Amino acid sequence: MLIIKELKKSFSDAGTPLLNNLSLNTRKGESISIQGASGCGKSTLLSLIAGFEKPDSGDILVNNLSIVNSGSNLKKIDNFRKENLGIVFQSFNLFDCFNAWDNIAFTARLKGNVDKDYQLALMKQLGILSLAQHPISSLSGGEQQRCAIARALVHRPALVLADEPTGNLDEATSDTVSDLLFETCRHTNTTLVVVTHSNEVAVKADRALQLHQGVLERANIDNATLTTAR
Numbered sequence: 001m002l003i004i005k006e007l008k009k010s011f012s013d014a015g016t017p018l019l020n021n022l023s024l025n026t027r028k029g030e031s032i033s034i035q036g037a038s039g040c041g042k043s044t045l046l047s048l049i050a051g052f053e054k055p056d057s058g059d060i061l062v063n064n065l066s067i068v069n070s071g072s073n074l075k076k077i078d079n080f081r082k083e084n085l086g087i088v089f090q091s092f093n094l095f096d097c098f099n100a101w102d103n104i105a106f107t108a109r110l111k112g113n114v115d116k117d118y119q120l121a122l123m124k125q126l127g128i129l130s131l132a133q134h135p136i137s138s139l140s141g142g143e144q145q146r147c148a149i150a151r152a153l154v155h156r157p158a159l160v161l162a163d164e165p166t167g168n169l170d171e172a173t174s175d176t177v178s179d180l181l182f183e184t185c186r187h188t189n190t191t192l193v194v195v196t197h198s199n200e201v202a203v204k205a206d207r208a209l210q211l212h213q214g215v216l217e218r219a220n221i222d223n224a225t226l227t228t229a230r
């Protein structure tokens with residue numbers, strides 16, 4: 001579904017590339033977590049997958065569409081995002097001037113396929129239906145992030161990218177919100193890539209990976225590490 005082939009990316013000519021022949025192959029509906037040291041290139045990788053940045057070489061395919069080779073065609077890449085991509089940010093990135101319902105409807109309106117029943121079902125699943133008419137600024141951090149998850153899914157994207165989705169939440173809220181993110185993506189058969197510093201969040205993915213020296217490796221998160229992290 002998401003296929004990354006021998007991706008290279010550097011921000012300077014000196015030294016080893018930040019991403020150095022990185023490859024990944026995911027199944028439809030699979031969830032992947034990515035951890036790694038600060039500055040190792042996790043957010044850069046998400047930006048490349050979203051088509052916000054261009055790699056030096058290699059290819060990225062989502063549902064057989066090359067994000068890299070569509071990169072020079074801005075309309076095509078814009079359509080790719082509208083059709084295929086949902087994004088969840090650490091800082092929620094919701095609009096203060098809209099209520100919860102209109103914030104969530106935003107991506108579907110961009111795509112031109114508002115499906116009220118589907119939005120109602122998603123909001124119900126995420127436990128935020130009763131907040132639909134509330135101003136976004138009146139919601140707690142956990143409630144806002146649940147709205148952001150609904151917004152990322154409401155246009156039925158094939159792929160959701162989440163960059164530190166629980167980074168601004170306390171431990172208990174992080175647990176609830178990350179459970180909802182993984183469950184909702186499983187329920188809707190949406191492929192999910194989550195960048196996180198949290199071992200507790202990382203182990204909820206079907207595959208836990210770490211970015212190390214420019215490539216993705218299987219993460220080794222054992223129970224002892226989890227216990228220590230708690």
Ligand SMILES: Nc1ncnc2c1ncn2[C@@H]1O[C@H](COP(=O)(O)OP(=O)(O)OP(=O)(O)O)[C@@H](O)[C@H]1O
Pocket residue numbers: 011018036037038039040041042043044045
């Ligand atoms: N547009 C850019 N121009 C130059 N350098 C950049 C640019 N974007 C990122 N970098 C550098 O690339 C490296 C990787 O950044 P990135 O944000 O991808 O790391 P990260 O693994 O997500 O880090 P963190 O866990 O701290 O968020 C950093 O050294 C960063 O300064």
